[in-house]
Amino acid sequence: MSDELPVLGWKEHVSLPDWGIPRLRAKLDTGARTSALHVEDDEVIDEHEHEGQILPVVTFHVLVGSRETPTRHEVEAPVVGYKVVRDTGGKAQRRPVVRTRIVIGPLDTEADVTLTTRHGMNFRMLIGRLTMEDRCLVDPARGYLRTSPPPAPR
Known part of the structure; x- marks a missing residue:
């Protein structure tokens, strides 16, 4: 089965086409169960029913591009x-989950993504095991196997 799965690097560029985001640097983190996305200015704007529950609809900003001059991309999504996610220090945090399409080279899948604050982290998005499971393999020694690396700083 592994011969059929695409091999991705430990870091790749991802596309979130449902939200109009063509390119975002992400870490493929086999140590994380769930995918996570750094967002800012999240706000509840409405509510909707999902599997018998009334849940919020939120807006938030995704920072796209360079760390020095990012573009703020506004997204609206139903929760x-x-x-409950534990960080590397063991601290538990309750996070909202949204669902979106994620494309990484040949991998094209719908996935649950938790919304969080990742200030000070090297990657604004983590792709967790549940998104990758039975869909790809990760080479921990190499990055950008399926997408081009970011341009070198000037």
């Missing part, structure tokens, strides 16, 4: 649930 499909909540997950």
